[in-house]
Amino acid sequence: MEILQLVGIGLTATMLILVVREQKPVFAFLLAVFVGAAIFLELVGVIDRVVSVLEDLAERSGVPSVYLRTMLKVIGVAYIAEFGAQIVRDAGLESVAGKIEFAGKMIILVMAVPIIGVMIETVLNLLPA
Numbered sequence: 001m002e003i004l005q006l007v008g009i010g011l012t013a014t015m016l017i018l019v020v021r022e023q024k025p026v027f028a029f030l031l032a033v034f035v036g037a038a039i040f041l042e043l044v045g046v047i048d049r050v051v052s053v054l055e056d057l058a059e060r061s062g063v064p065s066v067y068l069r070t071m072l073k074v075i076g077v078a079y080i081a082e083f084g085a086q087i088v089r090d091a092g093l094e095s096v097a098g099k100i101e102f103a104g105k106m107i108i109l110v111m112a113v114p115i116i117g118v119m120i121e122t123v124l125n126l127l128p129a
Contacts, residue, residue, distance in 0.1 A: 002046070006039055032090050040083060070115055074108050081105075 013035040021028035051072060058068040081104025085097040 002042075006042065009035065009039065029091055033087055036083065036087060067115060067118075070111060074111050077104055077107050077111070081107075 013031060017028045017031050020031060054068060054072070055065075058065060081100055085100040085104075088097040088100060
């Protein structure tokens with residue numbers, strides 16, 4: 001049911017934006033940003049439930065919490081970078097949006113280095129000396 005409400009908000013906002021854009025493009029952009037932020041904030045509860053389930057699964061399986069936290073941070077960076085890039089695209093600045101996406105990818109790479117290092121060490125330990 002949540003998705004129907006969110007899509008309804010999005011469609012309503014789209015119609016308002018199309019009407020307002022004719023007269024006041026700045027207000028249309030601000031409305032788009034506001035609606036995007038409102039939808040994102042509405043999803044915080046859903047995200048919290050998912051994180052709780054993943055933490056429970058990691059705890060029961062014995063996975064060190066540092067790996068789960070890192071993975072969740074990577075996912076968060078990806079979503080935030082995408083959200084920011086889409087807002088900038090709405091403003092018509094494709095080149096800046098691309099740079100936001102690139103920055104997100106670089107941050108994810110830096111965050112993944114420790115996990116990649118552990119994976120390489122594990123593989124090396126499995127190989128005969």
